[in-house]
Amino acid sequence: MIGMQITGGAEVIERLGAMPAKIRAAAKSSLGIWATELAGYIKAEKLSGQVLNRRSGALSRSVYPAKSETSTSVSGGARAGLDVPYAKIHEYGGLIPAHQVVAINAKALCFSVAGVIRFAKSVQIPDVQMPERSYMRSSLKEQAPEGIAQLRAAVKEAIL
Incomplete structure (x- = not known):
């Protein structure tokens, strides 16, 4: 006969119960850091000559990290151009x-x-x-693998 005994069952149940909150906090922190890095990348690379040349700096100043959280999700990224009327036409053409x-x-x-x-x-x-001169979507595509790697590492650390 094979049997199993769990010692410290209450502690295991408590740890498993706290895990979703711990994972959520780790994901939120990781995505917040990545969103800040993404906004910086857009400003330093895409809006400083790679895609668009800086003229007044208004578009670059309008770029900011965007983070949101609902009861079922946490997300991070970057936004731009809310007060810059030409932002959209440059992004999409x-x-x-x-x-x-x-x-x-x-x-x-x-x-x-x-x-x-x-x-x-x-x-x-x-x-x-x-013409389309994507500075947001192209940055997201280029930086997504790093963001995903950071998120995976943060969640893995939260689980252990």
């Missing part, structure tokens, strides 16, 4: 419809065309097809 630019605060607009300076009260801009 698309059509900027024809529109007119009118001098409001100045009496005239000044342009250099073929080395000749020209002045106008208004200018008609034609349709412009913007």
Whole structure:
């Protein structure tokens, strides 16, 4: 006959009962750290010449780590462009419809065309097809393996 006896059964049950909270805390911490690293990567790599060149720095300043938690999930990533109107068109590409630019605060607009300076009260801009210049999705794709490895290690440590 084969038998088994568990010594310290109450401790084992207590440890198993506490494990989901411990795993959740480890996942939350790991994803928070990775989200911060991802936002930094986007700013340092994608928005500093690799995909887009920095002009005013507004798009780069709009990038931040995004973390969320519900009763059944924990997630981490990065967000950008909430207050930058051109963020989405750079990420996905698309059509900027024809529109007119009118001098409001100045009496005239000044342009250099073929080395000749020209002045106008208004200018008609034609349709412009913007190419996709992904800085968010491409960063997520590139950095996901590292984030997954960090998450696995954190959860493994929480279980042991």
